[in-house]
Amino acid sequence: MEKICILGAGSWGSALGILLAKKGYDVDMWSLDKEQCESVNRTRENVDFLPGVVFPNNINLSNDLGVSVQGAKAVVLAVPSQAVRSVLKSAKPFITREQVIVNVAKGFEKETNLRISQVCKQELPENNFAVLSGPSHAEEVGRDMPTTVVVAAEDIKVAELVQDIFISPKFRVYTNEDLIGVELGGTLKNIIAFGAGISDGLGYGDNTKAALMTRGIREIVRLGVAMGAKATTFSGLSGIGDLIVTCTSMHSRNRRAGILVGQGKTLDEALEEVKMVVEGVVATEVAYEISKKYDIDMPITREIFGVLYEGKDVKKSVIDLMLRSRTHEMEDLSI
Numbered sequence: 001m002e003k004i005c006i007l008g009a010g011s012w013g014s015a016l017g018i019l020l021a022k023k024g025y026d027v028d029m030w031s032l033d034k035e036q037c038e039s040v041n042r043t044r045e046n047v048d049f050l051p052g053v054v055f056p057n058n059i060n061l062s063n064d065l066g067v068s069v070q071g072a073k074a075v076v077l078a079v080p081s082q083a084v085r086s087v088l089k090s091a092k093p094f095i096t097r098e099q100v101i102v103n104v105a106k107g108f109e110k111e112t113n114l115r116i117s118q119v120c121k122q123e124l125p126e127n128n129f130a131v132l133s134g135p136s137h138a139e140e141v142g143r144d145m146p147t148t149v150v151v152a153a154e155d156i157k158v159a160e161l162v163q164d165i166f167i168s169p170k171f172r173v174y175t176n177e178d179l180i181g182v183e184l185g186g187t188l189k190n191i192i193a194f195g196a197g198i199s200d201g202l203g204y205g206d207n208t209k210a211a212l213m214t215r216g217i218r219e220i221v222r223l224g225v226a227m228g229a230k231a232t233t234f235s236g237l238s239g240i241g242d243l244i245v246t247c248t249s250m251h252s253r254n255r256r257a258g259i260l261v262g263q264g265k266t267l268d269e270a271l272e273e274v275k276m277v278v279e280g281v282v283a284t285e286v287a288y289e290i291s292k293k294y295d296i297d298m299p300i301t302r303e304i305f306g307v308l309y310e311g312k313d314v315k316k317s318v319i320d321l322m323l324r325s326r327t328h329e330m331e332d333l334s335i
Helices: 011-022 034-043 065-069 081-094 116-123 156-166 179-201 206-226 231-235 237-248 253-262 267-274 279-294 299-309 314-322
Strands: 003-007 026-030 059-062 074-077 100-103 129-133 147-152 171-176
Touching: 003 011, 003 065, 011 026, 011 059, 011 156, 026 065, 034 059, 065 081, 074 081, 081 116, 081 279, 100 116, 100 156, 116 129, 116 179, 129 156, 129 179, 129 237, 147 156, 147 179, 147 237, 156 171, 171 179, 179 206, 179 231, 179 237, 179 253, 179 279, 179 299, 179 314, 206 231, 206 237, 206 279, 206 299, 231 237, 237 253, 253 267, 253 279, 279 299, 299 314
Parallel strands: 003 026, 003 074, 026 059, 074 100, 100 129, 147 171
Antiparallel strands: 129 147
């Protein structure tokens, strides 16, 4: 059987590994944590990140990068965005030009403000690259609940290759050539989801959340287009689709962290309670910096930045959003 390598054994890497194993691939998952590898191989369950879901026998976990990468048709990056570069540097000696790199993390690299595809291009310039994104909670994918996502690559043939690898009766995969748009949709929605969580934590209702989501996608499009994305991409799965699921579900770690902040906890306290990487925190800082570079108005992002990094009171942020200068709803025609 063909082999797929997954770098990272968190909830999303585990769910995708289970999906691919059920399709008949041999799946080698890499984890830095040797004890995690031994535990999952022995119990066939990732109790810390995907409890209650059985791992098929054709999944093997290893903390040896060379063993995991060697012979794989594709290498899936399922590590947090801030770890992508260091993992690629370590894996580089074992990766061949023929292996396609598939990123499933949703974030920016903090030190450089780069998208993950740009990081991969710097580290592995000769490899084909694709990004898989869309409304897809690991907790549901791992349990075979119907899910639809999109894979994007600059070369449509690469996207179609990855589509063939992942598509199944319960996991429908569309293709898209707007790599920038699909990446940004998956990354920037985490900021709005954090804001939606703050709103919930404050005890606000559906009206407030609907406003955040609607105006949130507007500022996502503004920044996305300025960075080279197509506006239409954000009306699809990686834009509105992912925004809806991340803003409304308790599976969303960004929303959960936002709820805790809205309830009065500090950011550190919220992150400690969630116990998983909350990509929206770094994404807020980077997106705010990029918005200033391009002179793009992102009021929701700006207020969330104030809460996370400047100690601004969450209720004051809501008031400031509501009392901004009056404007026309369709002040731009991006979407």
